Structure formats: structure tokens, C-alpha cells
Amino acid sequence: MRKKVADPKTRILETATRLFYTQGYNATGINQIIKEAEVARASLYLHYQSKEELCIAFLNFRHKYWFDALMKFTEELTDPEEKLMAAFDFLISMNDQEDFRGCAFMNILSEISPADQTIYTIIQHHKQNLRDYLASIFPEQGQLLKDHIYLLFESSMLESHLYRDQWPIIQSKKTIKTLL
Incomplete structure (x- = not known):
């Protein structure tokens, strides 16, 4: 079982990194990132204001x-x-x-x-x-x-x-x- 990283920003970036790299940028939706990172939508947009900004961080x-x-x-x-x-x-x-x-x-x-x-x-x-x-x-x-x-x-x-x-x-x- 994977240990959950406490920091939501880190979880979001790690999740986006895995998904963008394995399934592609366009095939990865914000809802999937939110679900798999186990964060609230507001938390995602607090740290990354857009999918493009998340791609830049990736x-x-x-x-x-x-x-x-x-x-x-x-x-x-x-x-x-x-x-x-x-x-x-x-x-x-x-x-x-x-x-x-x-x-x-x-x-x-x-x-x-x-x-x-x-x-x-x-x-x-x-x-x-x-x-x-x-x-x-x-x-x-x-x-x-x-x-x-x-x-x-x-x-x-x-x-x-x-x-x-x-x-x-x-x-x-x-x-x-x-x-x-």
C-alpha cells in the first residue's frame, strides 16, 4: 500500500506527473487528477491555477x-x-x-x-x-x-x-x- 503524501501540492504534482507521462497530457483530465491525488478542487486551483500551469510544473x-x-x-x-x-x-x-x-x-x-x-x-x-x-x-x-x-x-x-x-x-x- 502506498503511503499518502501529506502535502496536497506534492500529491497533485506527483499524480499529474504520473498521469501526463503514462497516459498523455490531453487524455488526463483535471477531475482524474483531483480524484487520484485525493484533494479538493479548491486545493488544486490554489496551487495550480490551470492545467497549463500544472503542465509547466510537471x-x-x-x-x-x-x-x-x-x-x-x-x-x-x-x-x-x-x-x-x-x-x-x-x-x-x-x-x-x-x-x-x-x-x-x-x-x-x-x-x-x-x-x-x-x-x-x-x-x-x-x-x-x-x-x-x-x-x-x-x-x-x-x-x-x-x-x-x-x-x-x-x-x-x-x-x-x-x-x-x-x-x-x-x-x-x-x-x-x-x-x-
Whole structure:
């Protein structure tokens, strides 16, 4: 039996995080979040004035969670090639942990309209942080190689989500070894 978190704001965010990631942003209604978080409607709107605001909190939470996990997974490695391969191994680990749900940011992106500028900006910020992190592993390399690495990383996430298989990540690792 799961222990109930006392803080309603935390329960709301944890519930929205789970539901947005597993069933999608548009498929998740406020009523479901209220019911599963076991909070009153007034409590939800006290902490998050709209579903969009709750999505923003979810994306900010997910950004920190994901980058903290990536850093922890790769921090001990000093050899650039080993560190880069470990970043791809991190994707394999996340697929195993999260049942091939893919990138939370791209999942949300596929569900929003271009008018949702705040959410777009948060997603772009997350992806830019990822590009910067991957580029920092090989600072002496040219931008073309850095872009290839980033694009292989992104496509690995997307394709492994689509096929529910690790082969895209494994193949990207092989391609990167050839490029290096």
C-alpha cells in the first residue's frame, strides 16, 4: 500500500506527473487528477491555477529529475567516449525503468499547439540543455559532430519509444563510435 503524501501540492504534482507521462497530457483530465491525488478542487486551483500551469510544473519537475539522473549515471566517467556511451546507456536504463515511454518533453510537444508558447519555451530549454551537455563531453570537436551526436541521441529516444526496443540506441552508439 502506498503511503499518502501529506502535502496536497506534492500529491497533485506527483499524480499529474504520473498521469501526463503514462497516459498523455490531453487524455488526463483535471477531475482524474483531483480524484487520484485525493484533494479538493479548491486545493488544486490554489496551487495550480490551470492545467497549463500544472503542465509547466510537471515539465520543470521532469527536467530536474531527468538531468539529475543523467548526471548521476555519467558523473564518475572522465574519458569522453566512455561518458558519451554512458549517456546512451542511460537511455537504455530509462527505457527499462519507464517501459519505453520515451521523452516526456516530446510527448507533451506532440499534444500542444504552437500557441502554448510557455510550454514550447520550456521544452526548447530542456533540449538546449541536453545539446549543451552532450557538446560539453567533446568540447574540442566541431559543431557538425556535436549536432550529429545530439540528433542521434534524440532519434534514439524517439525510435526506441516507437519500436519499444533498445536497438535504435545500440545502433546509434555504433554510429557514434564510427564518427569519433
